[in-house]
Amino acid sequence: MSLLVVGSVAFDALETPYGKVDRTLGGAATYFSIAASCFTHVNLVGVVGDDFTAKDRAVFRGRRIDISGLERATGKTFFWSGRYGQDPNERVTLVTDLNVFATFRPKLPEAFRASRHVFLANIDPTLQRSVLEQIKTPPRMVALDTMNYWIERAPAELREILKRTHVLMINDAETRMLSSEHNLLRAARRIFAMGPRILIIKRGEHGALMVDNRGAFAVPAFPLEEVHDPTGAGDSFAGGFMGYLASSRGMSDAVLRRAMVYGSVMGSFAVERFGLDRLRKVTRREIDARARHFAKLTQFRL
Amino acid sequence: MSLLVVGSVAFDALETPYGKVDRTLGGAATYFSIAASCFTHVNLVGVVGDDFTAKDRAVFRGRRIDISGLERATGKTFFWSGRYGQDPNERVTLVTDLNVFATFRPKLPEAFRASRHVFLANIDPTLQRSVLEQIKTPPRMVALDTMNYWIERAPAELREILKRTHVLMINDAETRMLSSEHNLLRAARRIFAMGPRILIIKRGEHGALMVDNRGAFAVPAFPLEEVHDPTGAGDSFAGGFMGYLASSRGMSDAVLRRAMVYGSVMGSFAVERFGLDRLRKVTRREIDARARHFAKLTQFRL
Numbered sequence: 001m002s003l004l005v006v007g008s009v010a011f012d013a014l015e016t017p018y019g020k021v022d023r024t025l026g027g028a029a030t031y032f033s034i035a036a037s038c039f040t041h042v043n044l045v046g047v048v049g050d051d052f053t054a055k056d057r058a059v060f061r062g063r064r065i066d067i068s069g070l071e072r073a074t075g076k077t078f079f080w081s082g083r084y085g086q087d088p089n090e091r092v093t094l095v096t097d098l099n100v101f102a103t104f105r106p107k108l109p110e111a112f113r114a115s116r117h118v119f120l121a122n123i124d125p126t127l128q129r130s131v132l133e134q135i136k137t138p139p140r141m142v143a144l145d146t147m148n149y150w151i152e153r154a155p156a157e158l159r160e161i162l163k164r165t166h167v168l169m170i171n172d173a174e175t176r177m178l179s180s181e182h183n184l185l186r187a188a189r190r191i192f193a194m195g196p197r198i199l200i201i202k203r204g205e206h207g208a209l210m211v212d213n214r215g216a217f218a219v220p221a222f223p224l225e226e227v228h229d230p231t232g233a234g235d236s237f238a239g240g241f242m243g244y245l246a247s248s249r250g251m252s253d254a255v256l257r258r259a260m261v262y263g264s265v266m267g268s269f270a271v272e273r274f275g276l277d278r279l280r281k282v283t284r285r286e287i288d289a290r291a292r293h294f295a296k297l298t299q300f301r302l
Numbered sequence: 303m304s305l306l307v308v309g310s311v312a313f314d315a316l317e318t319p320y321g322k323v324d325r326t327l328g329g330a331a332t333y334f335s336i337a338a339s340c341f342t343h344v345n346l347v348g349v350v351g352d353d354f355t356a357k358d359r360a361v362f363r364g365r366r367i368d369i370s371g372l373e374r375a376t377g378k379t380f381f382w383s384g385r386y387g388q389d390p391n392e393r394v395t396l397v398t399d400l401n402v403f404a405t406f407r408p409k410l411p412e413a414f415r416a417s418r419h420v421f422l423a424n425i426d427p428t429l430q431r432s433v434l435e436q437i438k439t440p441p442r443m444v445a446l447d448t449m450n451y452w453i454e455r456a457p458a459e460l461r462e463i464l465k466r467t468h469v470l471m472i473n474d475a476e477t478r479m480l481s482s483e484h485n486l487l488r489a490a491r492r493i494f495a496m497g498p499r500i501l502i503i504k505r506g507e508h509g510a511l512m513v514d515n516r517g518a519f520a521v522p523a524f525p526l527e528e529v530h531d532p533t534g535a536g537d538s539f540a541g542g543f544m545g546y547l548a549s550s551r552g553m554s555d556a557v558l559r560r561a562m563v564y565g566s567v568m569g570s571f572a573v574e575r576f577g578l579d580r581l582r583k584v585t586r587r588e589i590d591a592r593a594r595h596f597a598k599l600t601q602f603r604l
Binding site: 086087182183184185186203206207209211215216217218219220223224225226227254257258260261288291292295296297298299300301302 | 388389484485486487488505508509511513517518519520521522525526527528529556559560562563590593594597598599600601602603604
């Protein structure tokens with residue numbers, strides 16, 4: 001039941017209406033693995049620079065996260081800086097310094113090559129492909145995130161990796177760009193023709209929509225009184241989704257729906273505090289309580 | 303079980319990516335009453351001009367709609383013209399000719415003065431108030447819609463009518479403007495202090511959120527492959543919501559949740575074709591089938 005994630009580990013500088021931080025550990029693979037480790041064992045592959053301290057590393061300690069694939073390179077760790085307004089869906093990127101991430105070539109430790117569930121976070125599709133090539137048996141589920149940059153700049157490489165992707169997790173703008181289709185249901189059909197069997201559209205404060213050939217399933221975002229920092233919400237969602245799936249038997253519609261709910265639960269915790277502050281402390285009891293709260297938010301009887 | 307609606311009856315000229323029409327019957331009270339009459343008997347109060355023909359009137363015939371409160375005045379009927387882009391939430395108003403609506407003073411026929419459920423569509427809050435003053439016994443439920451124009455131009459009059467409103471149905475921008483608060487949960491609390499016990503936030507293609515002192519309930523918009531004409535979606539939602547409530551016993555949380563679903567069902571039918579084309583033809587069997595489809599879209603088991 002091992003779950004592999006390959007993606008960025010970064011330092012973030014963030015500014016939101018609730019405050020600012022100059023340097024906090026972030027990155028897609030970080031949020032994903034912290035969230036997923038609440039459900040299952042996670043194998044992390046990424047790269048950090050020589051400014052990554054023992055204290056930074058401690059974030060992963062005491063959790064079910066194997067960081068033997070977290071390479072250390074000479075130079076600085078990936079740095080991202082952004083600012084959010086009152087609308088958490090509106091984000092301004094101030095700085096993106098790839099640093100050691102610019103020459104990152106994912107190398108899977110031998111023990112990771114048997115991973116049954118794989119999450120390819122948003123990185124160069126060529127690197128995403130190289131990850132799959134290092135895995136021995138075709139994984140049970142490959143989920144992938146990408147962004148407008150790769151849709152525009154590396155369409156052929158992206159098409160190649162999409163053929164081997166089961167679940168595509170992107171936002172609505174990316175869905176429309178990738179499919180050249182505004183309507184999300186028609187967009188989903190076009191994307192299914194590219195390879196994925198399941199499309200999960202992340203809509204920030206409007207929740208998430210899962211579409212497959214059986215139909216659609218929608219989960220709202222959890223209404224919170226204060227969204228302190230939206231960073232990492234999507235990757236925490238992915239971590240909850242994949243973590244729950246990897247810890248479950250089968251992939252029935254009922255299991256996928258619960259995975260969507262647990263993904264939304266983890267996304268909602270991620271944004272309650274700055275950086276990883278809330279996600280690091282959340283307990284399984286709190287997770288299950290919030291899942292029941294999601295039920296209260298959405299369930300009805302005809 | 304009588305349901306009263308007071309609001310606009312209009313001719314609309316519409317342009318959407320799916321086509322255009324030069325003159326189709328519309329207006330908040332029209333969409334509301336057609337939708338609500340699928341559930342209960344509706345008393346309509348509004349005004350039309352001498353360009354309103356027998357053919358226009360036929361839209362209400364054969365339905366449970368009493369139009370004895372539809373006044374006929376000298377002049378032209380309210381005319382609205384608008385254009386929608388690919389994003390149905392983005393609407394450009396091209397023309398608003400109030401015509402006979404400019405001097406409209408709602409007069410309730412004697413038989414309407416015992417209405418137990420009242421929907422005050424988006425009109426001058428002073429007129430909304432005059433409607434309530436014509437009703438003998440305090441209604442069981444008063445629901446109200448309004449817009450940015452009245453929030454800015456008639457704040458005192460709006461505050462006055464809000465004191466007598468049980469359910470406020472507005473969109474997210476209006477919620478934020480009325481409460482001077484960006485966060486929707488905190489906004490809801492401020493609005494409860496103004497009078498309403500229930501706030502329903504209409505979010506177009508993102509569905510609807512109901513907040514009361516027991517918590518929140520969210521319904522997504524129904525994913526459709528083609529939204530031909532978003533006009534009237536909110537008023538059809540209100541018609542389904544109030545029509546279902548007026549036809550039900552009690553106002554328990556379970557009943558309110560079902561009303562939210564039936565409101566969403568009627569909104570989803572309204573946008574499938576231009577103007578009233580789809581809403582006029584929808585059957586109760588189709589309504590119930592779509593309500594079950596909403597369940598399939600949203601329900602899960604933990």
